[in-house]
Amino acid sequence: MKAIKKIGLLAVFLMALLVVTACGNSDSKDSNKSNDTKSSQQFKGQTMNVVATSDAYQPLFDKFSKKTGAKVKVLSMSSGEVLARMKADKSKPMADLWFGGGLDAFMQAKTDGQLEKYQSSSVKKIDSQYRDKDGYWLSKGLTVGGFVVNKKVLKEKNLPVPKTWADLADSKYKGEIIMSDPAVSGTMYAIVKGIIDQKGEKAGWEYWNKVNDNISFYGKRGKDPQEKTASGEFGIGIIPVDKMAFDSAKQNNLTVVYPKDGIPWVPEGVAVFKNAPGKKIAEAFIDFMLEPKNMKELAKLDGKDTDQIIMPGVKGLDLGLNKKDLIKENLSTFGSDRKAVLNKWSDMVGDK
Known part of the structure; x- marks a missing residue:
């Protein structure tokens, strides 16, 4: 009889242990879920100002906003206008992120000390000719x-x-x-x-x-x-x-x-402006942009042929372009000349 009581008490103890463990695991999962949510909304309440060549990229910026909580404000401007604006007021960054425009302008901006260095962990996937060796700019595709x-x-x-x-x-x-x-x-x-x-x-x-x-x-x-x-x-x-x-x-x-x-x-550039108040958000966007699924969406928004995409393994549209027909160019002098x-x-x- 005593043996039966001991077995009964042991069973009750084991059941209680299982319940506590289950609750603990549930709390842990909820905690992880909460941390993930917090991590994904790391820039909630903050704003990233972007200078872009057009407003066609809004869907990609909206996707970034949904993931990080950051608001994105876009000003459409050509690369020549950006350089002129920076030259007029070198003391103040005109935005956080520079998105699109001919690489010559980005090379000139680097020379003028108007860009912030940033090397994403994913940038090595891109051919070295499409990114600055010092990390001041990278390309998002070819025009x-x-x-x-x-x-x-x-x-x-x-x-x-x-x-x-x-x-x-x-x-x-x-x-x-x-x-x-x-x-x-x-x-x-x-x-x-x-x-x-x-x-x-x-x-x-x-x-x-x-x-x-x-x-x-x-x-x-x-x-x-x-x-x-x-x-x-x-x-x-x-x-x-x-x-x-x-x-x-x-x-x-x-x-x-x-x-x-x-x-x-010409490669189209992407860079972070020097002393940008939203520097961390701009860097996070570059990481986000370089994810293959987002590069694919970017190619679609840009309306690019597969041969205009610089990320290996990412396909674009079929617009009849043949990469063999591209002129042999000296990119190293695009900015200096x-x-x-x-x-x-x-x-x-x-x-x-």
């Missing part, structure tokens, strides 16, 4: 240059659709070509510099002098060539080629051309 053609305008003037950059130097296209000012548009600077790299200094400038003779107006916004060609003001617009260009072409009966004699390109190229360009075009 490629080409042109869009208004077939109706050219047909009315009995002009053929140009297929190459060389075609644009033909005097028969005088007054039919528009491009944006390369001092304003990083993509246009990349196109100018890419052609010079391809042809060599002397032949490159001889080429651009001939094209300049055919251009009566330089856009003050990056969107001008696409919009003004679509409206019929010009027959040919020099543009960044992406899904948006193809969509616009479809809507407006235009033709997008990847030039057969080579495609200029910028001022000299733009000064010479300004002298060439005058008041256009």
Whole structure:
């Protein structure tokens, strides 16, 4: 009888132990869950100010906000405008994160001491040519240059659709070509510099002098060539080629051309501004951006072909781009040559 009582007491003790252990595990899980939630909302109540080339990236910023709790405010601005603003007031960072724009501007900003160094643990996945060796900037993808053609305008003037950059130097296209000012548009600077790299200094400038003779107006916004060609003001617009260009072409009966004699390109930069108040949030966003699933979403928002993506294993769209057609360029001089190229360009075009 005593043995039975002992067994009964032992059973009760074991049951109680199981209940306590279960509660403890439950508390631990709840605690971990609470910690995870806290960790994922680490920037709740804080704001990250971003300078971006467009507002197309809002869905990615919204996703980051949901994960971290940070509010994101975006100011749309071209890379040339960013450099001008920084030059005007070097004492105050204009934002926390610089997102998009030609790499030449980021190289110049690094030289001017306007960027903060940051090396994400994921950055080594990106080819070394697409990131600063000192950690001041990295690329989010490639922009490629080409042109869009208004077939109706050219047909009315009995002009053929140009297929190459060389075609644009033909005097028969005088007054039919528009491009944006390369001092304003990083993509246009990349196109100018890419052609010079391809042809060599002397032949490159001889080429651009001939094209300049055919251009009566330089856009003050990056969107001008696409919009003004679509409206019929010009027959040919020099543009960044992406899904948006193809969509616009479809809507407006235009033709997008990847030039057969080579495609200029430039990596688009991402960086943290020097002394940015939201530095930690900007760094966290770079880590977030480099996650493969977010790089894939970014490629979609950017409307990029797979051959424009710099993260290995991430696929984009099929826009007919062939990476073999990209011009061989010297990225190391994109920033250092910028001022000299733009000064010479300004002298060439005058008041256009």
